[in-house]
Amino acid sequence: MFHPFQVERYLSQREQTAKFHFAESGVHPLTLTELIDIAEVDMDRLGSVLLDYPEVNGLPELRSHIASMYPGAEAGDVLVTVGASEANHVIASTLLEPGDEVVAMTPTYQQLPGNARNAGVNVLTVPLVEDDDWALDLEALELTVTSRTKIIALVNPNNPTGHILTGNERAAIIAAAERSGAWIVSDEVYAGTEHHTDDQTASFWGEYEKVIAVNSTSKAYGLPGLRLGWLVAPDDVYEALWRRHEYATISAGTIDMHLATAALSPHVRPKLTARARGLIRTGFDTLTQGLAVHPGVFSVVPPEASAMSFVKFDLPLTSLDLADELLRDEGVLVIPGSCFGMEDHFRFSSALPDPYLRDGLERLNRISERHLAGNH
Ligand SMILES: Cc1ncc(COP(=O)(O)O)c(C=O)c1O
Structure with missing residues (x-):
């Protein structure tokens, strides 16, 4: 049985028409011109690049920049x-066979566990506990x-x-x-998006011999349109x-x-992560103010990293109905908690x-007023 990628399906069917897009998982992306300015890209050099197939495992200079972020890694350990x-997909298809078991956190981004399920693998989950500030349940x-x-399978820092x-x-x-001989596959795309520290969340790479670390330019660097990621193995x-x-x-572009x-x-790199952290930190304060307008309706465990918050709501409707109503009546796009297997939440x-x-938060509050007044 095929298990669709709930979050991505929800997004891809709606994101082009939303007026207020709060369903993204990264920071506001850079334009090409902004990147060229910040990175002082030599346009003559870029213009002379032959549009041929590149090195299939990634340009050597790129791989060595990436390797320098991981203790003891070399360019030869990096696959772009x-x-x-793609990194998550390739890992699942390489390491897993039908009947195997994967252990993932929940809630989590579904990419590796979903690929595993679709390959006939049994996926077991270990909860992050909301009442304990999303701590991992160590007994489980x-x-x-x-x-x-x-x-x-880890997503650290976690989405959502x-x-x-x-x-x-x-x-x-x-x-x-x-103890079990398992691989740790650590998806670290949100490293560099920390709220309270400028120290980047450490990779699992180097802490145990069977680690594959995954990352990309999409989140902490604000460049999702490059479609550029990597794994270190x-x-x-x-x-x-x-x-x-x-x-x-075959290869990335x-x-x-x-x-x-x-x-x-x-x-x-530090300029891009500083930009991302700046956007993340101011945005969260505004979100907290917006969610406090109707006391008792919304609550959120402050995220320690990422641009997103997994907001809990107390309104008499499902997360999917709330998200659909927000989009239909106010043009506001959020991800319903049901896409992460958790009702009474949305990702914002x-x-x-x-x-x-x-503006978007006012619209969210208009919908909650409507439900609080029973007029829906
Ligand atoms: C945890 C996590 N991993 C991977 C991805 C996919 O990232 P990319 O744009 O690098 O393919 C996302 C995107 O939302 C994500 O949240």
Whole structure:
């Protein structure tokens, strides 16, 4: 049975028509001109790039910029992919066989677990507990990871909650992986989007031998349109992943790789993450004010990272009905919690220009007023 990608399906069927788009998972993207300015791209050099197939595993300079972000990694450990999406897909198709088990957090971005399900793999979940500030349930982790577990799939920082795994949680995950022999696949696209620190969330790479780290330019760098991601993997699986990548896409785009090389160079990368963090931090304050207008209706555990908040609501309708009503009557797009398997929630992205955000929040409050007054 095919399991559609709930979040992406919800988005792709609606995002082109929404007037107020709060369903995005990244910060407001850069324009091409902005990137060229910030990264001081040499336009003559870019103009002379031959639009041929590039190195299939990624341009060497790009791979070495990426490798420098991971302790002990070399360019030869990095495979450049079409977004983190392709990386997750290739990992699932390389490591998993029907009947295997994957353990994922819940709620989570469905990419790796969904690919696993579609490959006939049994996906077990370990909750992030909202009442405990989205802490990972360590007892459930202990019980769920067994010798049958092939992959422990992490999204750290997490989508949709913004939770960053604590030192204790990281240690428990590594201990569980060591005990069971499982791979840790760590999707780290939100590293660099922290709210309270300028220290980037550390990768799992280097903390245990069977780690594959996944990342992309889409979130912390504000460049989702480049469709440029990567994975970092140990030698014993790197070649096998590369073989799958040849089937999936052959390679990422030549121009995308050149622009990503500029964006991820050591002097440009911090400018892009600083921009993302600035947008994220101001946007969350505005969101908190907007959600406080009707006391008791909305609550949110402040996300520790990412542009999004997973907002809980107390209104007499399902998350899908609320999201559909917001879109139909106010042109406001959010992701219903049901796409993450959790009712009474929606995911709301606030790293957006202030007047736009305030306008959208007023619209959200108009819909809640309507339900509070019973006029719907
Ligand atoms: C956790 C996570 N991983 C991967 C992706 C896909 O990213 P990309 O644009 O790099 O394919 C997303 C996009 O929302 C995401 O939230």
